[in-house]
Amino acid sequence: MKSFQVAEFNAPLKEVDQETPQPTGTQVLIKVKAAGVCHSDLHIWEGGYDLGHGRKPLSLKDRGVSLPRTMGHETVGEVVAFGPDVTAADKGDLKVGDIALVYPWLGCGKCATCVGGDENMCVVKPNSLGVYCDGGYADHMTVPNPKYLLNLKGLDPVTAAPYACSGVTTYSALKKVEFAFNSPIVIFGAGGLGLMALSLLKAMGGKGAIVVDIDARKREAAEAAGALATVDGKAPDALEQLAKAAGGPIRAVIDLVGNAQTTQLGFDCLTKGGKLVIVGLFGGGAPWALPLIPIKAITIQGSYVGNLRETEELLELVRNKMIAPIPVTTMPLAKANEALTDLQKGKLVGRAVLTP
Structure with missing residues (x-):
């Protein structure tokens, strides 16, 4: 498996070759088809946020983001394999070969906020894919549970990838x-x-x-x-x-x-x-x-991203209203560094999407 990782803040992404992971438990292995490059990725890459008024920047390290980290939270992939604990009920209408959007804004899954459907607001243990866990700047990726995979049912993978964040x-x-x-x-x-x-x-x-x-x-x-x-x-x-x-x-x-x-x-x-x-x-x-x-x-x-229910609503809206996609610039995965630099310099109109 090839991925591009943040090995040091403010340094070029590092190309990494390793064994393709096999899904365990309720995980699902996907082959990445598209990974959007988001402005939030710049903050992860740079390592923090400017708080103004002369205050110390908010460090991502202090927020629990560890390195190395494979970024990418706007990911679409093809289902390759299910973990041994995934039941038929867990899969729903999802099967091997389907193309799905990954919902990335995960929490601990156990607190009242997560159980109530707002995992994106979890304060116990955020587990957002591409932020706290490895994401889609890779040719393969594991997703913790099939419920976080939304079947695209014919929507274009490249133009659909940004729906997971933007x-x-x-x-x-x-x-x-x-x-x-x-x-x-x-x-x-x-x-x-x-x-x-x-x-x-x-x-x-x-x-x-x-x-x-x-x-x-x-x-x-x-x-x-x-x-x-x-x-x-x-x-x-x-x-x-x-x-x-x-x-x-x-x-x-x-x-x-x-x-x-x-x-x-x-x-x-x-x-x-x-x-x-x-x-x-x-x-x-x-x-x-x-x-x-x-x-x-x-x-x-x-307003911080959105929950899984809102993402499902969004895809239904896109299908029912036939919403035109935003402009995208496709770039090969090997140009992940160039995509980030172009975004940083304001060269992009719309979204850059990496295609392994």
Whole structure:
């Protein structure tokens, strides 16, 4: 089995050749068909998050991420073998040869949060694939249980891979602002998540979105994907442009960037009673004047990926509404380092997907 691993933070991925693992217990072995390269992978690769205000960065090592680690949490694979403890009931409609999306946001599986269906929010022992456990930057991968494999039933593996993160992340964030779907919402960021959000918003019945991005190419991509309008976040009159484009009060903002500048502009453009949902992890410190939070009765909510149920809902939505996929750039697995560097430098529009 060939994989590309983070052996040291901030160092090139290391190519590793080892025996292909055999599934034990309830594991399932898959042959990787596609692995999306996500911005979260950059944080893992770099080793932490910027907390702003001169504070020490949040270290992934301190959060329990150990090295070496094979990244990749947007993975589609072909089922190769089931472990000896997998029952027919466990398999459901899944069989050897099927192509499935891997749900990666695993927890301990035993705490009240996990049992309640929100493994992505587990604080006892997070076990996310590609973060705490090895993921899809490889030609094979083991998945702990068949329930985390969602049969694609004919969906394209390459364009479906991002649904495991950018898809379910934006779907879960959009569900948090459904109250505002009868008016334009504002979305910060026109990368893979932003373009995904535009597609899903339309399928979910939303009126549409105004997209903010500092990259002209990405604004063009957002317009092509159906944005009602786009705004350069660095423009001195960006706030006025947003108000004009909305044509009325802005009740909801989804920030897929998550730095001090985007969250400030997102906060400022909201009307009373509005909601700012922060998804992005670019980093920095909170910029808001605290008295304005109660004066404007603003809700500020974080949104972290999504649960298994939401991922299942998302795939059904994709099938039923025939949602167009986001732009993807396919790259061979051997170019994993190049894909990360391109993402880091902002060269990619949409998503890079590695294909072993």
